[in-house]
Amino acid sequence: MPVFIYVLSLAVFAQGTSEFMLSGLVPGIAGDLSVSVGAAASLTSAYAIGMIVGAPVMAALSARWPRRRALAGFLTAFVVVHAVGAVTTNFAVLFATRVVAAIVNAGFLAVAMSVATALVAPARRARATAVLLSGVTLACVAGVPAGALLGEWSGWRSAFWAVAALCLPALALVFRSAPSGPADATRRHDVSLGREARALRSRPVQQALVLAAAVNGATFATFAYLAVIGTDVAGLPDGAVPGLLAAFGVGAFAGVTTAGRVGDGQLRRGVRLAVYALPAAWAALALTSAHAVPLFVAAVVLGGLSFGVGSTLVNRVMHVASDAPSLNGSFATVALNAGAFLGPLLAGAATETTGDYRAAAWSSAAMAATAVAILGVARGAATRRTVV
Template identity: 50%
Template sequence: MPFALYLLALAVFVMGTSEFMLAGLLPAIATELDVPVGTAGLLTSAFAAGMVVGAPLMAAFARRWPPRLTLIVCLLVFAGSHVIGATTPLFSILLITRVLSAFANAGFLAVALSTATTLVPGNQKGRALSILLSGTTIATVAGVPAGALLGTELGWRATFWAITILCVPAVLGVIRGITNTAGQTVAGASSPRLRAELRQLATPRLILAMALGALINGGTFAAFTFLAPVVTEAASLAEGWVSVALVMFGIGSFLGVTIAGRMSDQRPGMVLAVGGPLLLAGWIVMALAASHPAALMVLVLVQGFLSFGVGSTVITRVLYAASGAPMMSGSYATAALNIGAAAGPVLGALGLATGLGLLAPVWVASALTAMALLIIFLAGRALTETDAEVNR
């Protein structure tokens, strides 16, 4: 794999750390800025919403820019947003910076996904995607716990400064590793017009792949967002075990992305046919066995592996299905991921509000995964066939 992919993954790691780090910082932010914790939670929702809207908007706005320029601009906007966030005394300004950083994150990821597919042979999109997404999974293993520790010791603003500093090597990596000609087939004059690329959204193959990605990721985030109370209350473990569970989930997700990335190009049908039912079974078993600490920790690892393995394979299918939209395909994949990331926690919270208990989000994950499996069953080969088979 080209070294440039690993440099892009470094930037995705930095952005992924920023996206997830607020989970452990909200109480401190709420106290210092004098807002309720529920209001502070809007920072997470604003980021997710910004990602959904920002991916297609940024990709469309900068579609004629050289990919390296777009990636650098997105990183600089991302870093600048964190500087403002680290210094503002106003919650409203902090909320705006989260939306801006989400737009920059979405634009970077959308262009990075599209560019990555031009750096590898046409039949290795899955492996390229797995390298990029490994930045996110490593963020959950190392970046988020480190950010939480830094916030505890030095205050939440220190974590924003740390993200800003980490953007420096990411920018240098893009400058050094992404040449002016990288992704030229994406940004070149021969690429389709924007209207033609947007028409791809009406194709059943792409609609199915995006819906499937949103459902799988929605289930993952429904359960992941509310994992802490499951660990401390359902399993009756000390709060320190929450970090252990998060790391276990991160390790599983890294392994899932890495292994699935080697299979999703050549054997996507097998990954979905085997991994999908196992993912559903895992959520159900977790809901039933969460009161047993050892079983819960094993299941957290396994579900991280399955959810990101199946999820990354589905997102690879989005890229294949959107091959007629070379500049916008990455934004479609990013939007599908973040629709799930935004909707999953909301549905999980609604489950909790109905009085179904602490494990309601896990049952929500089960329901969303079951819906995804129904789509896989009904779609058949439409999701897994190659471009050559479609055009035959």
């Protein structure tokens, strides 16, 4: 595996930490900037929206840029806005920095996925994607709990400075080692964004995108509420919450690593079985979450299943959208973040209606069941095409 892919994964780790660390920093931000907890929590939604908007826009704008310029430019902007966020005393400015950070994060991730898959042979593309996305899962394992602890010890601003500092080694290595040409050299002088965008008309691409959004929506519907499920439902002390989040992250890392070794963008039997298992697994978490040990076990298992399937579906999107090498990474990014945005919204509505945080897990089960239905439709359509 090319060393540069691990460099990209380091940057993705820093960006993933930034995306998820807000859940542990909301009280500190609210108190320091004299805003409500709800307003401070809206910073998470701002980031998700920025990712959704930023992925296709930034991928399109940078399609003809040299890959080194695109990666370095996005990463530099990411460092700058975190520095601004760390020093501002104005909530509106902080909100704006989160949107901009998400936009450039989305651009970096879209370009990085295209670069990573272009650096390896087709048979190793799933592995390359898994290495890249392992940065996100490692952020769940280490970055998010560390950010929460750092915020508790030194204030929320120190977490922003830490993310900016984490990006600097990757930025230096990007300047030194990134490919200088487009991700696909054969298209250097012939990047047709209109033609690539038309890949979205393909039914297999549409099905892969909706399936990825549904699975990721189920994942983040519960992940957004996992801390309060632990404290308010299972009765865990506040000090155990980083451990619970880390347990989910350990499972996620194992799932992505396994998917990278066995996945190839095809919806093979093992992947289908994992998708079929998700509704029952989320329901099991809802039913057993009042007990600490089953909750920790479920967190590890569901982290593994959810992120393993999610990583495979990223490869699936890029496989079926292979005619859009400059934009297919952005397609996958939009799908994942649409799920990450909608899942917590559905879970929030469910928990407010029922007054029970376990409703978040039931929301995950419902979204996972939707994914099963989508997979069934996709398989039926594929069968009909084969018969015809």
